[in-house]
Amino acid sequence: MAAEHERDDRPQQPEHAPPAEHEPDDHPQQPEEAPEPHEMFARTREEGERRLTRSALELATTSLVAGFDVVFGVIALAAATAAMAPHFGPSAAHFFGSLAFGIAFIFIVVGRSELFTENFLVPVTALRRGRLSALKLAQLWTISPILNIAGGTALIFVVSSKGVLPEGAAPALVDVAEHITELGPWSAFLSALIGGALITAMTWMVEGVGTVGGRIIVAWVAGALLALASFNHVIVVTLELIFGMRFGADIAIGDVGLNFVIAVAGNMLGGLLFVTLTRTSQAIGSGDTDTPTA
Numbered sequence: 001m002a003a004e005h006e007r008d009d010r011p012q013q014p015e016h017a018p019p020a021e022h023e024p025d026d027h028p029q030q031p032e033e034a035p036e037p038h039e040m041f042a043r044t045r046e047e048g049e050r051r052l053t054r055s056a057l058e059l060a061t062t063s064l065v066a067g068f069d070v071v072f073g074v075i076a077l078a079a080a081t082a083a084m085a086p087h088f089g090p091s092a093a094h095f096f097g098s099l100a101f102g103i104a105f106i107f108i109v110v111g112r113s114e115l116f117t118e119n120f121l122v123p124v125t126a127l128r129r130g131r132l133s134a135l136k137l138a139q140l141w142t143i144s145p146i147l148n149i150a151g152g153t154a155l156i157f158v159v160s161s162k163g164v165l166p167e168g169a170a171p172a173l174v175d176v177a178e179h180i181t182e183l184g185p186w187s188a189f190l191s192a193l194i195g196g197a198l199i200t201a202m203t204w205m206v207e208g209v210g211t212v213g214g215r216i217i218v219a220w221v222a223g224a225l226l227a228l229a230s231f232n233h234v235i236v237v238t239l240e241l242i243f244g245m246r247f248g249a250d251i252a253i254g255d256v257g258l259n260f261v262i263a264v265a266g267n268m269l270g271g272l273l274f275v276t277l278t279r280t281s282q283a284i285g286s287g288d289t290d291t292p293t294a
Helices: 037-052 056-088 090-101 103-110 134-159 169-181 185-208 212-228 234-246 253-286
Strands: none
Touching (some): 037 253, 056 090, 090 103, 090 212, 103 212, 134 234, 169 253, 185 212, 185 253, 234 253
16 A cells, blocks of 8 residues: 655755855956957947948037037136136136036037047048048048037127126136237147147047046046147137137137147147057057058
């Protein structure tokens, strides 16, 4: 006769077994390291391809808003300078104003606006025979500065109306503009050379940072340094000169045009020679990347 209950030889577990303890992790998580140069180059090339394949409408609108972003930064610079000068003197006021100006490049980087001087590295890396035409790059280099200036000038005409800016901002803008015109052509060119290299280096660093917070820091530091050292940046300085003219600075339109030409030449040479050439060579030397013309 079969037993009423078959015997279960399996070991019995308590109804409420205590949770198993986690084994200690012999390999703690390491902090994230900066990407290798060839990885940064690959990211930069991907972003460059995106820029070169955009529609004309997207290029035009992003270039316009970049002009707005720069003007917001110049406003911040003037307002901070005006607020700090009576208490701490002109040198400290310029320092705080430069820190405030950094918001312009935060807006540009986070908002993906199209600033002319951001295009001396990123789209150049995307040029490949048979895929993307140099004509698209020429179009980018032509449309973006024109619309940067047009957008910024339109906003300047609004904010320079009586009573819009805080007290003391107008004299601060006049001082900034007149300081620019005091530079001789050679000094202005050398200043533009460094300004172009600085902002092009910023675009390289931005592509290497994997977080929005990191990109904000990189953009802010670059913008603040640009303003602190008063480097000649073709879009920033042109809009500062137009601001100065609106508030009565002794500046002729010919001065604006001359500096525009000098700054374009210096910014492009500084960006292409000091950053694009060297960083591309660095990426190729680091290993796993194709040459830009592959």
